[in-house]
Amino acid sequence: MSLTDRLIALARLTLEDPRTAARALLAEDVPLPARSAGLLLVAVVSALLASVQIGLSPQPMDPISAFMLASPFRAAVVQWVFLALSVLLIHRVGRAFGGRGAFADALLVVVWLQVLMLVVQALQLVTGILIPPLAGLIGLGGFALFLWLMTCFIAELHGFASRGKVFLGMVVTAFAAGLVLGVLVMLLVGPEALMPNV
Secondary structure: OOHHHHHHHHHHHHHHOHHHHHHHHHHOOOOHHHHHHHHHHHHHHHHHHHHHHHHHOOOOOOHHHHHHOOOHHHHHHHHHHHHHHHHHHHHHHHHHOOOOOOHHHHHHHHHHHHHHHHHHHHHHHHHHHHOHHHHHHHHHHHHHHHHHHHHHHHHHHHOOOOHHHHHHHHHHHHHHHHHHHHHHHHHHHOHHHHOOOO
């Protein structure tokens, strides 16, 4: 099978049986430099798609989102930081609760799932141009799909049996990380920059 055929087969398996797909992905001998480069690449592509989407249909954003998406470069940096933080949290929090997943494998999981989300993001962009009312539904469906796949992949990565507990851990960790990041953003740019103009 060619690389493209293998990726398509893995994507299909990911949708049909996420935990089996996670085992197949983790069995691949992907070099660490390729995993790191993949993280950077998906961050850049995601930022470019987001910038195009904002340019085609600009909508009011909250001050923090407006600050982070002010330019494609800043959006790419923010996306990379977010993904890198996700890798770190998946590894460290999972390990803290008895998981066995390695950091390099957490990196591979995040890159692969982000590749799939790029497909959803591109589909949402095209739909937003052709059939705008459907774009929001695709976005919601993509987010729900991401949560489900991430839950299954983390459970398989760390050897956890309960996907419900993994999902709960994801929600609590994301909430805590969001609070910390929000405070850091306010400290970096100042609360005045985040206040709407009146």
